[in-house]
Amino acid sequence: MDGDERYSRQQLIPGWDQLKLDNSSVVLVGVGAIGSYVATVLVSSGIGKLSIIDFDTIEVSNLNRQLLFKDEDVGKSKSETAVQRLKEINPIIEIDFYHKKMEDVSVTVYEQANVIVACLDTFIGRRWINSMAIRVKKPLVMGGMFAFLGNAQVIIPYETACFECQPLVPDEELAQACTPFGKERKKERKEIDAEPPLPAVATLSSIIGGIMAQEALKLILELGDKLENYLFYDGLHNATTILELRKSKECPTCGEMYKLEQIEFVALPTETVKELRMRLMLTYGLEKPDLMVRGKLLEVEALLEDALNSKKSVVFVLDKNLAQPIKIVLQLSE
């Protein structure tokens, strides 16, 4: 078959298992500069299935680095156009696409992946995909870039530090750009969605995309050492730094307490739902959480003693920054 010759050179690599790769699938979130490169590598290498999620359309300013796209593609869907180009590169790969926001893609899509690769340029987006990867217990490879600087991270749920565990992002303001230079771009959180354009060049997206694709292949093929677990790359000085991040027991996404669903909160019966919500926002860095008990949303102005009919309740905290709700055990003090 065609594949035998197509993949013959990589099969010379000790430990390379083409059949294993052929039986694996990757979900790629974001097919911009880094994502284009990751997709090209995975499809050329013979990944069994690739699912691409991106709701964006192609702009002229993308063409300097988003190497899957041509001049004639301006205005078209990134995910759909990427699939067409990738099929030209390797027609035997199963590739599908979702021209929608990752939050609107069914959880079953993420569940079916062997590895999730996320090439996102917002902190909120990274946070969301991290919680989804933890939820479906799939390895997550993430990366980003800023001018000649880049980073890549590998997260193995419940095994390595996740995005929320790491001390590199102490708060939203430091990390808005998802780059080591968040501080320079300090802004109000509300403005995150309207990011000014980031400086970007194809050399960096190829390097970071190459590292990310390589980590994804290594995870699938169980080859070598996985990245432990955060890599900074400085292209101007050819410097690479690897940081081993610590997994946090208190992490709201993957921590032990969360896993055991035993996050205990104590509140006064005379506190309002709004006051409790404010505390949760500060504790977990949430946007505007809704609190739900037994399937019912709590009225924000209500007193806790009226809203809850028992001294101890399981409260679900839903927020757009979370792919799954946080469960807390709320104890009303005497």
Ligand SMILES: [Zn+2]
């Ligand atoms: Zn964590």
